[in-house]
Amino acid sequence: MTSRKQALDKANTLIEALPWLSRFHGKTVVVKYGGNAMTDPALRERFAQNIVFLRYAGLRPVVVHGGGPQINAHLDRLGLTSSFEAGLRVTTPETMDVVRMVLVGQVNREIVGLINSHGPFAVGISGEDAHLITAERKAAYVDGAPVDIGQVGEVVDVQPGVVRTLLDDGRIPVVSSVARGEDGGIYNVNADTAAAALAVALEAGKLVVLTDVEGLYADYPVCEELISRLTAGELEAMLPELSAGMVPKMEACLAAVRGGVPQAHILDGRTPDSMLLEVFTNDGIGTMVVAEADEPTDPVDIYEGEFE
Ligand SMILES: Nc1ncnc2c1ncn2[C@@H]1O[C@H](COP(=O)(O)OP(=O)(O)O)[C@@H](O)[C@H]1O
Numbered sequence: 440m441t442s443r444k445q446a447l448d449k450a451n452t453l454i455e456a457l458p459w460l461s462r463f464h465g466k467t468v469v470v471k472y473g474g475n476a477m478t479d480p481a482l483r484e485r486f487a488q489n490i491v492f493l494r495y496a497g498l499r500p501v502v503v504h505g506g507g508p509q510i511n512a513h514l515d516r517l518g519l520t521s522s523f524e525a526g527l528r529v530t531t532p533e534t535m536d537v538v539r540m541v542l543v544g545q546v547n548r549e550i551v552g553l554i555n556s557h558g559p560f561a562v563g564i565s566g567e568d569a570h571l572i573t574a575e576r577k578a579a580y581v582d583g584a585p586v587d588i589g590q591v592g593e594v595v596d597v598q599p600g601v602v603r604t605l606l607d608d609g610r611i612p613v614v615s616s617v618a619r620g621e622d623g624g625i626y627n628v629n630a631d632t633a634a635a636a637l638a639v640a641l642e643a644g645k646l647v648v649l650t651d652v653e654g655l656y657a658d659y660p661v662c663e664e665l666i667s668r669l670t671a672g673e674l675e676a677m678l679p680e681l682s683a684g685m686v687p688k689m690e691a692c693l694a695a696v697r698g699g700v701p702q703a704h705i706l707d708g709r710t711p712d713s714m715l716l717e718v719f720t721n722d723g724i725g726t727m728v729v730a731e732a733d734e735p736t737d738p739v740d741i742y743e744g745e746f747e
């Protein structure tokens with residue numbers, strides 16, 4: 440039986456969520472779900488519950504998913520290899536076929552299915568649909584020298600109408616990071632980059648990036664100093680030092696806050712309910728990026744501002 444103390448603790452947790460519920464009610468939250476955070480079935484189910492919880496709590500969640508490990512597994516099965524430059528997959532036409540098939544045909548369907556076991560919410564779309572994401576060939580450099588990374592896309596336009604329509608209809612859009620090109624081509628956009636571009640276009644209240652580390656470490660790969668909060672300027676200064684997958688991730692957070700999204704978060708997708716803890720409790724977890732040092736992120740500051 441639940442003791443009086445346990446019951447009070449539960450009630451206090453719910454009450455603690457109240458100012459956060461008030462602050463984020465009706466706000467769009469773009470959640471980037473990374474391929475490395477999707478590998479455990481129990482965590483995947485928990486992720487779907489968290490997303491549906493956000494929806495019932497009155498937020499407007501949009502999921503943008505990756506699937507790097509799943510693409511790698513499929514390439515392996517086909518006996519194909521691919522390499523990465525500056526955290527981006529070198530994408531030949533043959534690789535592009537696999538990327539599109541795995542992201543749109545497999546990973547997107549799995550996430551939609553998981554969410555829809557809780558109700559008729561999720562609708563899967565590709566960035567190609569209704570001109571949602573338009574990209575052009577991205578120029579890449581390694582040590583200052585240009586390198587050909589093939590059909591990797593740089594986002595040049597986002598038409599978020601289809602996502603807004605789904606949100607207005609109470610749905611949860613689940614978006615694959617494949618984009619159309621104005622040249623008639625198809626482009627492989629890093630999912631962190633796609634999520635940030637969509638968050639800016641939707642004027643989201645928050646970008647949440649779920650991955651397989653606690654957040655951004657100042658001392659990677661030692662991993663003892665987690666950075667809990669940093670400004671866009673501080674992040675920009677760190678970018679040249681970052682390695683591998685963290686490069687597109689942190690560039691995405693920077694682009695989001697510079698594009699007007701008030702806060703961007705890197706959270707550990709291996710921690711059950713990290714999204715709920717981040718959105719609805721006073722416990723800061725992971726790494727938060729804000730535009731300026733004095734950016735108000737506590738709901739109390741917001742109330743004072745509003746009711747003075
Ligand atoms: N400074 C850093 N702090 C944290 N992780 C880092 C850092 N630099 C590089 N990494 C690496 O980046 C990885 C996350 O990127 P990635 O593997 O692309 O994840 P995802 O599949 O979630 O997009 C981490 O697992 C970690 O190994």
Ligand SMILES: CC(=O)N[C@@H](CCC(=O)OP(=O)(O)O)C(=O)O
Nearest residue numbers: 473474505506507527528629630
């Ligand atoms: C250009 C580029 O690198 N695209 C990524 C798209 C998927 C992705 O971003 O997946 P994660 O979020 O799981 O890393 C790729 O081909 O792996």
